[in-house]
Amino acid sequence: MSIRIGLQLQPQHAEYSQIRDALRAAEDAGVDVVFNWDHFFPLYGDPDGKHFECWTMLGAWAESTSRVEIGALVTCNSYRNPELLADMARTVDHISNGRLILGIGSGWFEKDYDEYGYDFKTAGKRLDDLGAALPRIRDRWTKLNPAPTRDIPILIGGGGEKKTLRHTAEHASIWHGFGEAETIAHKCSVLDAHCADLGRDPKEITRSAGVSGKPSEQAQGLLDAGVELFTVGVGGPDYDLSLLKEWIAWRDSR
Template sequence: MLLDTPVRLGVQLQPQHVSYAQLRDAVLRLEDAGVDILFNWDHFFPLSGDPDGLHFESWTMLGAWAEQTERVEFGALVNCNSYRNPDLQADMARTIDHISAKGGDTGRFIFGTGAGWFQRDYEEYGYDFGTPGSRLRDLSKGLERITKRWDELNPPPTRRIPILIGGSGEQKTLRLVARYADIWHSFVAPDHLAHKVAVIERWGEEDGHDTSGIVMSNELGRHDTAAADALFDAGVRLFTIGFRGPDYDYDLITRWLAWRDAKNGTA
């Protein structure tokens, strides 16, 4: 795993129970504050609180963020492979990548993806829910098509779009991480990370993929700095935190940015 990289802070703006004006304002404030990555999530209904409360769609929002922001990287944590044709996903990602490229720079889009799990999304929008195994098989096939399509699009992406894959299942998910991921995201505890990394490395060796450049990502959640320190010592370099509105706690982000800067020696 790649350890020689700065600590970064990603903030997942939950697209639920807020107006879009509030989300737009939060994006500006978080970029100005200095966060490294902005995420949303790819669902059609709230995941907590009123199940029929306000909610907005992921990819449309990401296109707006691409135009609205100037510096911050961004993406979904994570896209659901089941909801869109893989080749369409590749084209959407490439287009958002180009939208986000400002002043001749490369794009800032991160393609975070996963197999999907929220049954209500599937049932109400008419997708086949299948099984965890079938959804992971679809993800494997989808990633193959997505990466192939990126090589065929005209114009191509402005850069090799980073792929983030979430999950910790050792037989299927971590094999996909070894094969495709630039970032591996999980909720794995610090004392279990070394084992998971060894699994990823074994899959890489078996399938002929170099896994040394993968960045480990983990969720801060309600962790304190001691727990975050333990994750850092275990090799995590991207830390994400869910950010819930409408009463956004910007002081929380300021504290974690100070912790990030201390780790990077830039405080």
Template sequence: MPTEHVLPATGPAKVRTRPVRIGVQIAPQHASYETIRETAAALEDLGVDVLFNWDHFFPLSGAPDGLHFESWTMLAALAEQTARVELGALVNCNSYRNANLQADMARTIDHISAKGGTGRFIFGTGSGWFERDYDEYGYEFGTVGSRLDALAVDMPVIEDRWTHLNPAPTRKIPVLIGGGGEKKTLRIVAQHADIWHSFSDAATLERKLGILAEHARTVGRDVAEIEVSTEIGSRSVAEVEEHHALGATLFTIGITGPDYDVSHVADWLAWRDERNAQGPLAW
């Protein structure tokens, strides 16, 4: 990934060279798979950079027992269907699957998506939070702390497994970690993530970036290696610009079934293109 200086600094100007990207999270709920497939194709044709789903077993909004599909099998299908976009979960739940199995599934989707070139899979992961998923599928819910501890233990196992698989991944599979816990989550991000997904407003993001930089220094890593990701949601252009000024470059729009509204995606793609045409951002 291109280098980006995430935090402002005194002294000579620092230049951000990582481009702005737009992702769309297709919530796999309340829609037929045919509709999801068609929506993914339309979004790739529009020019989005990343397609995400989520890793839950039941809808997170609307009718609690409405239509819903599983994340990883869908990602494998989307990897075969698409040709250009990157794809992944926002985010995978680490608790549901053995760490070595997660690594193997990620490597396999990486190859499915390569189409003779480099893979397009992003390993987006987190510790899990939706208790119904655990209760109904027979997983131990534990506590926030225990689930984060498990993620911290499993990430090195996943990374090590990637070095032993035959065939190996087509590239260093990018790791996206979501969440903003300051003591545990951001330390895991500093140790393992290529992308950090934040749910914060601008003021909170600025503070957490400082904490992330401290964790990075502690573990001996350059925080500029970590791309900053956030959600567009209902934010205005001005609010998104605030996040961009702080260093965010991956912005995700969430859409949900039964009828996925992609009408506003083109406006954000135009904003992306305008931003990128302006060239590197310097302080």
């Protein structure tokens, strides 16, 4: 099992220079993947605090880094036409020399929808829209000139067992979930069942999870559940990377 460590560098409550400095510090520390998120307002703290847009930032990150993979945890499918999103991802893929992960989900933060004029619909309809968008994204990649530099990994975030995990089994190479080890293990078993239904090898899908505690508290249980990518979330403006560095040290000690 190849263990990797990720960072979700939350683009809220900070100047962009602080975000960029934290990005570079994380890369220097040895992190494998750095994610932002796709929202228009902070998710905690001052609801009208400083915040920056996801994909323009990823383009800047592609130029500011040289080794780490980058992506959103996760892009909201509702905010962009699938063909446009495919083209954006292909472009950042080229700028980064093949280091983009397309993280995507169905969306959930109603304030984003209301303030920016998107139809919030129902959770089920948003998931159906995601299922319809994913083959369109993959098809557009086959038509773009130049083509992507690689088969861009698709990460799907969320734990819905009937639709989200089914979409993951059909389209993704990484699944990202949240919760304790027991919850992650259960979701992985559901994902495996969907893979069996579709005739897909479940080992083709990397299991990823968010972590908030120390490796001594969480690592073994998540490993036993099948997790290979462990992602620490850090908010601004200070971007304390101390917990991230503990997880990197744990990875390196194995």
